[in-house]
Amino acid sequence: MRRDTAPAAPPRLVHLGLGAFHRAHQAWYTARADDAAEWGIVAFGGRAPRPGDLDVPAALARQDGLYTLVERSEDGDAFTVVDSIVAAHPGPRTDLINAHLADPRTAVVTLTITEAGYRLAPDGGPDLADPALLADLARLREASAVDDPAALTGATTAPGRLLAGLEARRRAGAGPIALVPCDNLPGNGALLRGGLLALAAEVDAGGHHGSLASWLADHASVISTSVDRITPRAEPDLAETVRRATGRSDAVPVVTEPFSDWVLEGEFPAGRPAWEAAGALVVDDVEPFESRKLWLLNGAHSLLAYAGLLADHVTVAQAIEDPTLRRAVEGWWSEAARHLPADLDAAAYSRALLARFRNHRVEHRLAQISADGSAKIRLRILPVLRAEADAGRAAPGAELAVAAWVAAHRRGLPLVDAAGDDVARACSAAEPVEALLAMLDPALFAGTPVGARVRDGVRRLVGAAEGSRHCGEISPGATARPA
Numbered sequence: 001m002r003r004d005t006a007p008a009a010p011p012r013l014v015h016l017g018l019g020a021f022h023r024a025h026q027a028w029y030t031a032r033a034d035d036a037a038e039w040g041i042v043a044f045g046g047r048a049p050r051p052g053d054l055d056v057p058a059a060l061a062r063q064d065g066l067y068t069l070v071e072r073s074e075d076g077d078a079f080t081v082v083d084s085i086v087a088a089h090p091g092p093r094t095d096l097i098n099a100h101l102a103d104p105r106t107a108v109v110t111l112t113i114t115e116a117g118y119r120l121a122p123d124g125g126p127d128l129a130d131p132a133l134l135a136d137l138a139r140l141r142e143a144s145a146v147d148d149p150a151a152l153t154g155a156t157t158a159p160g161r162l163l164a165g166l167e168a169r170r171r172a173g174a175g176p177i178a179l180v181p182c183d184n185l186p187g188n189g190a191l192l193r194g195g196l197l198a199l200a201a202e203v204d205a206g207g208h209h210g211s212l213a214s215w216l217a218d219h220a221s222v223i224s225t226s227v228d229r230i231t232p233r234a235e236p237d238l239a240e241t242v243r244r245a246t247g248r249s250d251a252v253p254v255v256t257e258p259f260s261d262w263v264l265e266g267e268f269p270a271g272r273p274a275w276e277a278a279g280a281l282v283v284d285d286v287e288p289f290e291s292r293k294l295w296l297l298n299g300a301h302s303l304l305a306y307a308g309l310l311a312d313h314v315t316v317a318q319a320i321e322d323p324t325l326r327r328a329v330e331g332w333w334s335e336a337a338r339h340l341p342a343d344l345d346a347a348a349y350s351r352a353l354l355a356r357f358r359n360h361r362v363e364h365r366l367a368q369i370s371a372d373g374s375a376k377i378r379l380r381i382l383p384v385l386r387a388e389a390d391a392g393r394a395a396p397g398a399e400l401a402v403a404a405w406v407a408a409h410r411r412g413l414p415l416v417d418a419a420g421d422d423v424a425r426a427c428s429a430a431e432p433v434e435a436l437l438a439m440l441d442p443a444l445f446a447g448t449p450v451g452a453r454v455r456d457g458v459r460r461l462v463g464a465a466e467g468s469r470h471c472g473e474i475s476p477g478a479t480a481r482p483a
């Protein structure tokens with residue numbers, strides 16, 4: 001695929017974390033905006049592709065940024081060429097990230113770097129024990145003593161790359177900018193803003209060049225978002241499906257569901273595309289929308305992932321047809337709905353979700369969703385479980401999600417987790433179940449009725465394997481590797 005005569009839109013948006021979701025979501029909204037011709041995206045990969053994975057930025061660059069979005073419903077496929085990405089580069093091209101951020105025409109940075117990519121500690125602040133992040137900070141401190149732009153290159157973490165780019169913008173006097181995290185993290189705007197300010201303060205403390213932190217506070221408007229579109233990893237024959245249906249040769253098509261949702265809160269001081277034209281909603285308070293989505297959709301996904309894998313299911317569509325799991329998901333939805341504002345109509349959202357989960361043509365693999373469970377259970381299940389426990393109620397759906405995560409480790413399922421070292425340590429502790437629960441929240445589970453019910457659940461799910469001392473192979477996820 002190549003661009004023909006139509007000129008590409010000017011580059012005014014920068015994206016970090018060029019994967020499937022960005023192309024199914026933000027790039028698609030941008031291409032459908034009324035003013036799409038004015039807004040081109042320069043997209044950067046994140047970490048180096050894993051062995052066997054496609055190099056998406058390289059493949060997209062060979063196609064002038066064009067790709068096919070396959071919207072897959074129960075009834076069939078719709079194929080659209082998305083043209084909003086005007087340049088694609090590998091993540092390590094920090095010289096280009098800096099150059100684009102230092103350009104006053106760049107108005108917005110979007111991010112889909114995965115939850116682990118933010119490199120947060122359990123308290124929600126930046127993980128200042130992370131060696132890669134510390135190395136990026138040290139580089140930035142040294143760079144503050146020199147005016148050479150090359151000194152601002154070479155960061156390996158996403159926060160380090162963003163911070164270096166913002167420092168380049170500050171030095172260029174290129175003005176304010178909006179930062180739009182589009183990852184499934186509760187309070188993603190506050191987490192990104194707090195993280196960047198804390199990291200900038202670390203740089204300022206050892207640097208010589210003035211205050212990056214106060215520049216950020218005045219010039220970086222961090223948007224909070226709720227993002228929703230189920231976008232599984234593309235199956236190997238998707239390119240062939242596209243070729244047969246459209247005659248086009250596309251090395252990196254994306255498959256997604258027809259449904260899409262984007263809710264944003266915050267100011268865009270240098271402008272933005274008219275995303276509302278494609279259905280985006282700009283609100284004063286995104287938090288209730290975000291909780292609804294993270295609890296009802298992602299929480300149910302986590303429940304299905306661990307309980308479904310334990311029951312030998314492979315995809316979400318298979319797991320939701322299992323009557324026991326479906327009842328558990330419906331139970332979880334009722335538990336979560338009690339803590340959502342009534343005007344968000346959680347019941348209608350859940351009904352629609354059930355249909356989305358049952359779309360068997362979208363092959364969303366439980367193994368993909370199961371990654372990084374220690375953080376996801378903490379963020380997506382525990383807030384509801386705590387609230388239910390405080391109200392003196394049992395919460396069987398939430399309790400099953402926790403028990404299934406523990407049991408999946410105890411049964412030796414090969415799970416990827418960014419906190420893989422901690423999980424492995426917990427698994428080889430004298431009391432692995434206690435240690436795994438303590439990783440999530442010691443106070444919630446130690447000597448409490450909810451803890452007792454979860455332990456019973458683990459015993460039932462682990463069954464015959466209970467005597468085994470070790471969990472399965474736990475691969476470290478993203479934070480354990482250089483980005």
Ligand SMILES: NC(=O)c1ccc[n+]([C@@H]2O[C@H](COP(=O)([O-])OP(=O)(O)OC[C@H]3O[C@@H](n4cnc5c(N)ncnc54)[C@H](O)[C@@H]3O)[C@@H](O)[C@H]2O)c1
Pocket residue numbers: 016017018019020021022044045046047048112113114115116117118157158182183184185227228229230231232478479483
């Ligand atoms: N896929 C979905 O259905 C969906 C829906 C809503 C939100 N999201 C959010 O988008 C994120 C990405 O999903 P995707 O489907 O595009 O995945 P993907 O694997 O296709 O792409 C992930 C991108 O993030 C980069 N990345 C991975 N780990 C990183 C790290 N530690 N540091 C920096 N960059 C890193 C990768 O290089 C890649 O560019 C999810 O983690 C989630 O937070 C996804």
Ligand SMILES: O=P(O)(O)OC[C@@H](O)[C@@H](O)[C@H](O)[C@H](O)CO
Pocket residue numbers: 115184227228229230231297298301302368369371
């Ligand atoms: O992307 P994650 O790893 O946060 O969670 C896996 C899925 O639950 C998630 O990707 C959903 O499909 C998505 O959030 C739907 O909008």
